[in-house]
Amino acid sequence: MxxxxxxxxxxxxxxxxxxxxxxxxxxxxxxxxxxxxxxxxxxxxxxxxxxxxxxxxxxxxxxEQADRDWSQATDLELVDHILTRYHAVHREQLPELVRLARRVEHVHGDRPNCPLGLADHLEAMALELESHMRKEELVLFPMISQGQGVRADMPISVMRMEHESHGEELRKLAELTNDITTPRDACNTWRALYLGLRTFREDLMAHIHTENNILFERFAPAQIH
CATH class of the missing domain: 1.10.3910.10 (SP0561-like)
Known part of the structure; x- marks a missing residue:
């Protein structure tokens, strides 16, 4: 159609x-x-x-490019992919999710299943993620692009720790939204919000996986405990 x-x-x-x-x-x-x-x-x-x-x-x-094996990409291709597929997309996603969450909280705040506090949580996530991405764009990715990735142990270690923090924030997001479960009688705004949240969660998890398990492993393999 x-x-x-x-x-x-x-x-x-x-x-x-x-x-x-x-x-x-x-x-x-x-x-x-x-x-x-x-x-x-x-x-x-x-x-x-x-x-x-x-x-x-x-x-x-x-x-987009869902079937490509990114482990076979060059360092430059992988960095460019992360910048365009994840960094740019997150910067589009989060302001809109905050706007929709505030609208839902304003209109449906008296309902017991309304995700009160979600907009504030998403704003906090946006600030943390923006700080994280800027560090990658200004420090880590230029090192990798210039062939200095083998000297990036410290920045990579910091990025891995911040990824763990992002995981904690995703768990809190799930708690606020009943694991992003849309109520049966939700309005279009509420449904669109939860669709966007599910997409954001999938994108962020794929983003972290691509960095931790593909890009970072080339230069600073994670320690197995």
Whole structure:
């Protein structure tokens, strides 16, 4: 089925990142989420073609390069992959997740299953992750790119410890959201939030795996206890 013939609510629930796109174009996927994209764009006086293109790009990202064996990539290819597939994506994901979480908490804060405190937790995660990624971009990755990875034991050790902290934050996220389980009667915003959280969790875990078990192992193998 064409994106144009699917409802805003369906697209928001199915494609991670669609909520940010709809918000940019002021398309109401929550209260008016039963409208098709075609109708919503027409009523808003918008050209639907760029929106459809962006949705296609977001959809492609889900399976982008999923089958490639990154252990066979060069150091430079692997660093570039991490920067584009994970660092850039996390910087898109987290602000939108915070926005959706605040909206859900504001509208549904009186419900016992509302994830109160989630927005603050995501903001804290965003700050910690940004600090972590900047250290990699300014210190570790330039060393690797310049062929100095064998001298990067200390930065790699620090990055591994921070990865453990990210794991703890993911566990707290699961506690706040009943392991990101969407309530049966959740609105479109709530559903989109949890879809985005599941995608973020999968991406962050894949990000950590790619660094710990592929890139870092080339220069500073983890100690087995």
């Amino acid at each position: 064409s994106y144009l013939d699917q409802s805003l609510g369906q697209l928001a629930r199915r494609i991670p990142g669609a909520t940010r796109l709809f918000d940019q174009h002021r398309l109401d996927f929550c209260c008016a989420g039963n409208r098709t994209l075609r109708r919503a764009a027409q009523e808003a006086g918008l050209d639907s073609e760029p929106i459809v293109h962006e949705l296609h790009v977001l959809q492609l990202r889900i399976g």
